[in-house]
Amino acid sequence: MTATTDPALILHRWLSPAYPVGAFAYSHGIEAAVAEGWLTNADQTGAWLRDVALKGAGQNDAILLAAAWRAETPERLAEIAxxxxxxxxxxxxxLETEAQGAAFARTTAAVHGIALYPAPYPVVLGRAARLMNLPLEMTLRLFLLAFLSNLTSAAIRLVPLGQTDGQRILSALEPLCAELAATAAPSDLDALGSCAVMSDIAAMRQEVLTTRLFRS
Incomplete structure (x- = not known):
């Protein structure tokens, strides 16, 4: 990375919906939650996403990203993956995490000329950020916001919600993204844990829906 490159611009590009990782194809179980009648309005959706971020994949993926950013050997990176x-x-x-990770690795290696290999999305993103000398906490904040933005976009289509409701949800979640990033940055893998039970059940039920719009 050259001295004139703005880390924020790189991260915004990587985490933009335009970056070809296929994030739009994944609902993280929201599709099944809507089918079951668990999500019917903006308030329920906002609470659901807060739980996913605070007690589920949001927190865990942030910790995994930070661990990958700090990894000093290929063996350690493979363990985290x-x-x-x-x-x-x-x-x-x-599939959601591995397919996005493989797509991110392929595109980012080609664009930036860095050595990246397929791995779950937060792991390969953390590794890429380290290789490009991007600040860890900034990477975490923007990763979490992008993750929740994608799920909000899925909810807008599925619940359905209005665009303004979607932006209200994201605005309310922004402080949580900053808090989780600050907590995850110094954390080690012992801090991993999840109790987003309904989200996990929804992810399992989504696999057997008769009609599906999303891959997860």
Whole structure:
């Protein structure tokens, strides 16, 4: 990375919906939650996303990203990647993280000329940020906001919600993104844990829906 490159611009580009990782294809179980009648309005959706961020994949992926950013050896990075895959509560949630990670690695390696290999999305993103000398906490904040933005976009289509409701939800979640980033940055893998049970159940049920719009 050259001295004139703005880290924020790189991260915004990487985490933009235009970056070809296919994030739009994944609802993280929201599709099944709507089908079950668990999400019917903006308030329920906002609470659901807060739980996913604070007690589920949001927190865990942030910790995994930070660990990958700090990893000093290929062996350590491989251990983190294996753990990230094992933490996925369903086959399609594993697909969600691994397919996006592979797409991110492929594109980012080609664009920036850095050595990246397929791994779960937060792991390969953390590694790329380290190789490009991007600040860890900034990477975490923007990653979390992008994750929640994608799920909000899915909810807008599925619940359905209005665009303004979607932006209200995201605005309310912005402080949580900053808090989780600050907590995850110094955390080690012992801090991993999840109790977003309904989200995990929804991810499993989504796999057997008769009609599906999303891959997770």
């Amino acid at each position: 294996a753990l990230a895959s094992a933490l996925a509560p369903s086959a399609n949630r594993r």
